[in-house]
Amino acid sequence: MSLKNCHNFEDFRKLAKKKLPSPIFHYIDGGSDDESTLRRNTDSFNECDLVPNILASVGKPDLSTTLFGRKIDMPIFLSPAAMQRLYHPDGDRASARAAEKFNTFYSMSSMGNNTIEEVSNISSGPKLFQLYVHKDRSISDDLIERSRRSGFDAMCLTVDTLVAGNREKDHRTGFTTPPKLTLQSLMSFAMRPGWVFNYLTGKRFELSNVKKKTDKGTNIAKSVIEYINEQYDPAMGWKDAEYCAKKWNGPFALKGVMSVEDAKKAIDIGCTAIMISNHGGRQLDGSRSPFDQVKAISDAVGDKLEIILDGGVRRGTHVLKAIAAGAKACSFGKMFLFSLAAGGQKGVEHLLQNMHDEIKRNMVLMGCKNLKELNNSKLIYRK
């Protein structure tokens, strides 16, 4: 199996599984507890149907939209994801370059393995920085300042990770960062010598953007769960979010908003966008899926905020449904991480090309010339 046989999510997932040591594959692949929210994130798209219009002489549909004040060529982008060098030696460099090529957003995680400055130098495409509020506030302040200096377009604050979710696959595989060899995982690493070679011969693994401020996650083997619980401030409140929004003073989103009430509060503290997300089903299992919730939130605040649906998206038609239900754009993490593991920058580009082609094809089949025409009337929910 190779990249050119990858036609969909499942194909990329399979290829990633072949290439990655199992603790690392399962770190991407897993959700929390019983993973029922993880599954629902995608299943929820299947309970409503698109209704196409025929003979609409669409020609070439326009897939572009504006997000965070920038025009992007299609309504999808790469969600922030931590530690991308674990998945491919090029890490964030690969995903940033791929996103730039398709003129859409690349997002950098606070827990990236490349520095803000480095990525800014290699990509002039749209860029979003993802922020966590650390117990040590100077860490967050520093990240905001550096993102500004480096020309990032927008900032999002993750609000669904006050404590780490119960990712049971990580308990079983013993996933830590940097990866720790256990007897159990030894076999899996040994079977993927290519990964190990790249990992050991590449740049030293580190959480580049926070390394001056903390040695956690860099020198000692820590599970992500321990890291989150140690470093992030569970007492973070609306005041802290407002502080970050004001300090950034540009396009700003809360990532992980699920209730209509919180979406309204986001407007009050000065957000320009929200990302409806349950962190890819990796935090609170049993919580609602973004697609199940997007219409209610869009009806309430869609005219005041840009709404991004994050989670469960695997197909062009999922994007079409999200937009018809009121989202401005969709983002995804797992899917692009699998493509990154499968083939680095080429892998991510292959995925973005597939998604672009699917969205375009399906717009034509829907009889829609642009994303504005994809409204509520094109969607019927099964009772």
Next chain:
Amino acid sequence: MNLKNCHNFSDFRKLAKKKLPSPIFHYIDGAADDEITYARNTSAFDDVDLVPNVLRGVENVDLSTTIFGKKLDLPFYLAPTALQRLFHYEGERAVGKAAQKFNTMFGVSALATVSVEEISSMIDTPKMFQFYFHKDRGLNDSCLERAKAANFDVMALTVDTITGGNRERDLRTGFTSPPKLTLASLYSFATKPMWGINYLTKGKFELPHLQDFVKEGTDVNSSIGNYFSTMLDQSMNWKDAENLCSKWGGHFALKGIMSVEDAKRAVDIGCTGIMVSNHGGRQLDGSRAPFDQLAEIVDAVGDKLDVICEGGIHRGTHMLKALSIGAKACSGGRLYLYALAAGGQAGVERAIEKYKAELVRDMKLMGCTKISDLNRDNLRFRR
């Protein structure tokens, strides 16, 4: 397993799978993307239940119905499907003769492998010609004139293939027309020698309605998706459909209508029928199932033109449900294609006989003696 063990849709499917080289089987069996819509087309029938009436004296059941001004002995007909000689060497000849035997309508595809002239000289039951709107207007005119000269009763313009669907099984198996041997498919062709012998010895494979105009699909290996995307005119609009309708000057239908709005426009441009269809789930995955959408469309236009429910039908009771909602008739492709592959004319006849027996039995169990006895009082929707 042989024909006499085939009692239902899935039996015919199994036998077809045994007889056909896998790229060809999967061309019939597959659908777009994740095949969610394909599955829903059938499962939609399970969300509604039939409510029988007893003690009605049901000794004689009349299954006849009238569509497009023609009386059929059965409330279903054989939908137009492409490339039938790939599935059995008798191709359209087998299907046409079977339709004749049961006095129902035979739909002939623009991509048929037997000419309209030959079919017309062979059978005198009602015939529908299925039309694709090509970029080449000379080809369009030729199709229209030949179908008219061959005394076809109905012209159906397909409107849901404005671009090719994403049929991932074909991507994997490398399905093309005519079939191309690849290393991957060689084994599958080699293990089905009878198919190969018949294909090579029973006359040259051709597309008689196209061959004077194009090389695609006749000399050159071409995928069907590629044919849709490159040969058909994507700028086709309502004006074009209206012109075709008046040029034909007889019974005219649009095949692939899903929205109420479009159904009303079909009335306006002079159509006498529509097929509520999503092309068997082979085009836009995530789109609505014909049966889910049927009631709305029948309510809007059922008194002005013949509404036909096409797609997902595997059982006599599925037809009873669609007819109870107000469809004038049902149709399907896979409904008889597996049977064609399984046993040629005898296979198609056996399939029709089985569906007919189911209809007669189920009409009696419902307490109905004629199709017009069926109405929505017979149905309860679960939700």
